[in-house]
Amino acid sequence: MTLMSFARDHVMDVYRYAERKGAIEAIEVAAADLGIDVGEMREAVCHLVDSRLLRPDDGAGERYAPVDPELAAASLVSTVEREIYRRRELIDQIKERVGLVRPSPEASRSTVDYLVGAMEVRGFLKTASDACRDEVLVLQGGGVVGDLSETYLDLLARGVTVRIICQHRNRADIGTRMRMKRLTDAGASVYTVSHVPRSATVFDRSLVVLFGADDTEANVARVHNQGIAQFFLDLFNHLWETATPLEGIDFGYAGVADDLQQSIAVLMAKGYTDEVVARKLGMSVRSCRRHIATMMRDLDATSRFQAGVQAARKYLTAE
Template identity: 45%
Template sequence: MSTEALSRISWTPRFGGRLVEDDGIDAQDRVNAQCIEVYHYIVRHGAIVPSGFDRVAVELGWTGPEVVSTIMQLVELRLLRTDGAVGGRLVPVDPQYAATLLVSPIERAIYQQRELADQLRERIDSIAGARDSAVVPGGSIDRLEGVAELRGLLKQAADVCRDELVVLRPSHDDDEVLDRLLEACHGVLDRGVSVRIISPHRSRAGFASRAKSRRLIDGGAAIRTISQVPQASVVFDRSLAVVFGTSADGLLPTGHRVRDENVVRYLIEMFDQLWEGAAPLAADEAGYADEVADDLQRSIALLMAQGLTDEAVARRLGMSVRTCRRHIAALLRSLGSVSRFQAGVQVATRFATGSPLGT
């Protein structure tokens, strides 16, 4: 293998161009399969040096140029890096970390371009308003789609957030995607920004969700829980809000960036009202406190009284059907009810009179 070929390993990535020169899906699939095979090979061996490329080619049954080309792809994707050792040894990089290194600059560029477009639009609106006093810009609501665009927006907004961040974090069909998006906001804790989060009661029960909450509380966030949380949203410094949703086909996360001061004020007021009635969550708390369990059972019973199925109740409260049915069984036992409807009526009556459940 030539020295010239080996020297290409340390070239600068050419993002914005094409990683694969061949046309067609088949060519892309072939390159992806080669990258997978070489990456797994290097993970198994821990590292690879340029002098060992020929051995890799022999073991995989490839040509030398195919090995070099595939390793170049892996370096460009940040899945391989040099570790500074003599001989230019390449070591594998964790895929999650590689994705962050690769995608973050692109996300930042997307958001900066959108910010520039907003500034130009606001400047034009202000000029139009100065000419005609009847034209008064009232803020904007813009749609964003996809993880990259949303995460770029949240990261940039968090970078300039100075005073307060509030989060409505309901249960979601894809908790992992929503959590990955919200992670872009958590860096404000390092700057001492006030962070308040409202989550559903069910976040107290799962081990993974408790661990996430504990990390946030240890970092300085305040978390409270209620039975049902409205649409997921984040408000930065009471001036910019992001409201989350999903695309029409349900495949992509979407969001609306809200700068309209009336809408943002409404979101803050709704958050403050929910916050006042929510139950504080402590870092060392496990499971449901008495008042939380009571509130959760009351919500379940009232939904049952509306004739909703177990599946619909579970969906409203953001919990699994199995967990919901376990709560329903406990509720029926505590109330001595023989039917779902009877339990709902009993709870509604006791709620109206201020009587606790189970008495």
């Protein structure tokens, strides 16, 4: 048995020792306490450091503090994801140079590929964010989209402009509102609208990331096409002009009640049920019914359909 394999037999003993003591203060002392050879102790410590389960805790590198296993695993996954996409981008560059992916200028203007799975998606978004230099535009709708607030905070810290359009429903969720407050405090501009049809992100006005609508698994399409990018830029700017800025930390729909009621009225006038209206606007059925009840009371309507028609006509006339 080699020294390395023998030392790894002691890895868990060394980690538990560090947890019990709060830290490994000195290699020699810890080796004596555990009754193992100093060389084996050093090998076990090196293995734990490589696994992110121990971290050097002083300038000399002789004191090692234990790291929570979940944090260690997350750190390793992040490193692996970044390396995967660094290599993917390198492969794409090599293929481009030899003409296997983009054999002509026409082909180079339009490329679309798809990524499926949380690890693939997170790794790609990390790579795209690292490469971003000027501006990120975010349409935050439904679908499987993880919380990217930390990514946006990193971009803001680097001086990248971040503008986000999300749905009014985010105003009523305390956890989401607190995350958005952190973003606005860091310099992001966050606006809300009644409905965002699909989640998408545009990096530096050129790379479009379109998030899938599948609620079971994270998936994205990344599009390198200037025409498509311009379409999303135009869509974003159109929504931005009609959206309501998120200000302060107050929760609820008070600042966007008229906009919500207008959207609800249009859908009611088309005969949709409460459940369908709520789903289309990304809000709870209970909140939707509360808005409908208020609308019916204000309009003195005797039915949902009558209220929808009257309200839709009212808002159309107001415009």
